[in-house]
Amino acid sequence: MKNSKPTTLPTLSFAGGTKAITLTPVVGIPQREYAEEFIPGEEALTDGELRVTVLGSGNPWPTRAQSSASVLVEVGNAERDILVFDLGTGSLANYASLKLPVNALNKVFITHLHADHMGDILTLSGSFSKVGRADGPVYVWGPSGTEPRLGTRHFCEAIEEALAWDTAAGNGAINPDSMKIVGSEFDFSKTQVVYEKNGVKVTSFPVVHCISGAVGYRLDFAGLSFGFSGDARPCWPLVRACEGVDVLIHECFPPAAALAAASGLSIERATIALNAAHTSPKVAGKIFNLVKPRVAGLWHTLLSPQVVSMLFAELGEVYTGPVVQTQDLTVINITKTAIVSRQAKVQDQLPPIAGQQRAVFKPVAVPPPEWWAEAIIPFD
Numbered sequence: 001m002k003n004s005k006p007t008t009l010p011t012l013s014f015a016g017g018t019k020a021i022t023l024t025p026v027v028g029i030p031q032r033e034y035a036e037e038f039i040p041g042e043e044a045l046t047d048g049e050l051r052v053t054v055l056g057s058g059n060p061w062p063t064r065a066q067s068s069a070s071v072l073v074e075v076g077n078a079e080r081d082i083l084v085f086d087l088g089t090g091s092l093a094n095y096a097s098l099k100l101p102v103n104a105l106n107k108v109f110i111t112h113l114h115a116d117h118m119g120d121i122l123t124l125s126g127s128f129s130k131v132g133r134a135d136g137p138v139y140v141w142g143p144s145g146t147e148p149r150l151g152t153r154h155f156c157e158a159i160e161e162a163l164a165w166d167t168a169a170g171n172g173a174i175n176p177d178s179m180k181i182v183g184s185e186f187d188f189s190k191t192q193v194v195y196e197k198n199g200v201k202v203t204s205f206p207v208v209h210c211i212s213g214a215v216g217y218r219l220d221f222a223g224l225s226f227g228f229s230g231d232a233r234p235c236w237p238l239v240r241a242c243e244g245v246d247v248l249i250h251e252c253f254p255p256a257a258a259l260a261a262a263s264g265l266s267i268e269r270a271t272i273a274l275n276a277a278h279t280s281p282k283v284a285g286k287i288f289n290l291v292k293p294r295v296a297g298l299w300h301t302l303l304s305p306q307v308v309s310m311l312f313a314e315l316g317e318v319y320t321g322p323v324v325q326t327q328d329l330t331v332i333n334i335t336k337t338a339i340v341s342r343q344a345k346v347q348d349q350l351p352p353i354a355g356q357q358r359a360v361f362k363p364v365a366v367p368p369p370e371w372w373a374e375a376i377i378p379f380d
């Protein structure tokens with residue numbers, strides 16, 4: 001991949017584009033060759049590298065073009081750890097296109113409990129345990145709320161409970177441990193380290209979004225760093241926690257009139273949503289000026305060609321650093337010398353890759369209910 005700057009923004013991937021939406025696909029000097037498009041399975045992560053892949057770039061209205069909120073981070077440590085920040089509806093279909101092991105996806109960091117940020121947790125627990133994760137639970141980290149029922153622990157217990165029939169139906173065939181959700185709830189109001197293992201450190205910080213109990217995250221590994229706003233209005237805890245990160249992905253909503261036109265919301269409703277909960281392109285630019293990331297990413301944006309050109313125009317009035325408007329399957333490789341932003345070229349229909357199992361489970365057949373004897377038609 002050349003260090004040449006495109007002069008116009010690439011086409012959106014759902015409209016046939018093959019490149020990341022940025023005028024700076026390569027920032028710095030890469031130490032290895034990167035293919036023009038990221039092709040899953042054909043490009044190993046190098047030691048000490050981070051690879052950030054947007055699994056869901058969109059909104060509460062998931063479409064075939066944009067799944068709801070989710071960002072995956074692959075770590076170039078010995079364990080090749082995978083962490084995912086939010087897991088909105090549809091994001092697991094994008095994970096399934098990356099040729100990564102099913103059972104490697106067991107560490108989820110939730111920014112807040114809006115459904116568009118956690119909708120696929122039910123699938124990760126209930127369904128991924130049937131296609132590869134037979135070796136243990138899903139681990140979920142997330143913030144407390146202002147009362148226990150608004151916190152991550154209650155959410156995890158409730159999802160586990162909601163999967164009671166699914167879990168019972170898998171009795172004998174499926175490792176019950178793989179149906180467990182282990183929730184780690186932390187104080188939403190503090191900036192603090194919430195995870196530290198294998199050279200990876202994750203710090204949470206409070207953000208301003210709707211009500212108390214929303215956070216953003218910063219990940220540090222081997223001198224590299226990645227910041228993630230989740231959903232947020234501009235706020236100091238994020239700026240303080242993320243100052244100088246290599247990549248900051250910050251949410252960005254189009255201005256109210258454009259949001260209303262694109263989403264079908266009334267202008268009043270769009271204005272309230274934006275003012276109470278979200279960040280406009282110009283304000284995102286001001287945040288980037290304070291944080292000064294090597295590369296800035298816009299995210300959680302309802303995308304159309306009109307919106308993209310408007311975003312870049314508005315942002316460009318206040319911020320002139322490198323910026324990527326993320327889409328589903330935008331891939332950002334972070335190293336000390338370069339940050340490379342591309343789109344993945346994926347296949348739509350792939351079999352699951354279970355991954356190396358960490359625990360052995362032998363499935364057994366359990367006797368059927370007695371009433372089946374009379375009900376079943378013995379065609380076989």
Ligand SMILES: [Zn+2]
Nearest residue numbers: 112114209231
């Ligand atoms: Zn939200």
Ligand SMILES: [Zn+2]
Nearest residue numbers: 069114116231
């Ligand atoms: Zn959201």
